[in-house]
Amino acid sequence: MEGKKEINLDSVLESLGPYGRYNILNFVLLLFPILLSAFFECGFIFEAQQQNYRCEVPGCEGLYNDTSWLEYSFAIPTTSDAKHLKSCIRYAPIGTGCTADQFNTSNIVACERYVYEIDQSFMQEFDLACQEWKRALVGTVHNSGMFAAMLFTGTISDRFGRKIAVGIAATASLVFGILRGFAPDYTTYLVMHFFEAGFGGGLYPSAYVLIVELVGLKQRVIVSAMCNMAFVIGVVILSGIAWFVNNWRTYIFILYSPALLVTLYVWFMNESSRWLLSKGRKDEAIKILMSAAKINRLDPRKLELDNLGDPLLKAENQSDDKKSQFSKAIRSSIIWKRLLICMFLWMTCSFVYYGMTINSVSLSDNKYLSFMLVTLVEIPAYVVVALVLDRYGRKKTLVVTYTTCAATSMLFAFLPKAAWWSTALYLVGKWSVTLAYSSVYIYVSEVFPTNMRQTLISICSTAGKIGSLVAPMTPLLTLYHKSMPTVLFGGMCIVSGLLVLILPETRNTRLPDTIEEAEALSKKRNKVDES
Secondary structure (H helix, E strand, C coil), X not given: CCCCCCECHHHHXXXXXXXXXXXXXXXXXXXXXXHHHHHHHHHHXXXXXXXXXXXXXXXXXXXXXXXXXXXXXXXXXXXXCCCCXXXXXXXXXXXXXXXHHHEEEEEEEECCCEEECCCCCHHHXXXXXXXXXXXXXXXXXXXXXXXXXXXXXXXXXXXXXXXXXXXXXXXXXXXXHHHHXXXXXXXXHXXXXXXXXXXXXXXXXXXXXXXXXXXXHHHHHHHHHHHHHHHHHHHHHHHHHHHHCCXXXXXXXXXXXXXXXXXXXXXXXXXXXXXXXXCCCHHHHHHHHHHHHHHCCCCHHHHCHHHECCHHHHHHHHCCCCXXXXXXXXXXXXXXXXXXXXXXHXXXXXXXXXXHHXXXXXXXXXXXXXHHHHHHCHHHHHHHHHHHHXXXXXXXXXXXXXXXXXXHHHHHHHCCCCCHHHHHHHHXXXXXXHHHHHHHHHHHHHCCCHHHHHXXXXXXXXXXXXXXXXXXXXXXXXXXXXXXXXXXXXXXHHHHHHHHCCCCCCCCCCCCCCHHHHHHHXXXXXXXXXX
């Protein structure tokens, strides 16, 4: 007599209905922290933004109702093109008046005090004029904290649960973000910024993993696109807030206060049933799935949950090795080679994406509007990803996008910059790397086992942070050759496109729950290649 058929989780999730009431509720609750993560990851760009400033001239300030005296530049020297006043020096005063004969234009002295373009700004309050390194250090501290966050949050998520990781990240962002808004001095501000990024920077990947594990294999791509679009919408809203709020402390409070909602409701959400199964907690997983069926008005008995396979037990039956899953992964040549390749793919996407953004010319004189427009053009890219990944597969999409970005970058480097096609090539290159970035995020979540998924994703994301840290330095390469940045972008994309060919295809393949199942992806590819 045949035994009962074993049911896998993906078939159960498909039976529940990917867009039933239960999933839609969870999508809303998880997309909100993803939107907020855009505030927390990109907020410092406007929080510590660069601004114009000049020397304060005691004899002239407030003398008139305007600053028309600056047009005559007898108090402050101008730049070589005579269009702007120099920021850190002025002519030595002879008297106390504000006329040309009251200044010695042969004697230049350093500024003692400064007048800033924006009142109540970060630079003005901490008086950072002519200390550009201190302003730039904010971004470095933020990215350093994000480095720590990727590994910290991944460990919490894989060991204690997905919703625990989301809750800790949201709470840390709220607490340290608000404390940063009250920072009395520059040093305290940096410390709070590091802690906020270090403990809260994993909010996006934590919520992303939880939302991807809610659906079956056929919905992963569209759900991932939803996450990307939520992040883009968050960046657009962020730009609008920065446009209308000049006070940097008020700006911080507006950005971080909504995290209180996530901190309150996340603890009442259900844990990922896939993660529970990977930990051998089958009864808890079944209870959650039965609850989901009731919310979706389905009969739980039809799901045959008693026959649901337990990936942890399968792993124990397949191997007598009692060591930790991480040790098993390290000893698996397939897993660590895959990890190294995925790290490079992620680093390439991050480096080229941010590098092309930094090296591009602003679309308008309004930096807020330009930032919005550059971000909004990514939404069509995410729509295309949702259409092509399931139709043509992950590998083909990645190879085409990396190759396209490499070709357009190389052509842009050597074609005349004055020609109309140079701008078109640059935009196509940016479009291609955006497609690749979104595809890599989905692909990496599909090639690692459930019990280590976020840890390994976090390692790949950390490699990506290396790319985003190095990207701001690429404009310096133009000192050696004007085309060096884009040649470097193209070269890395070529290497990445070749490396993708080594990896397995994951289209229409359920998420691996164990290391053995993750390894089997490559074995299936080898069998296909041999046939």
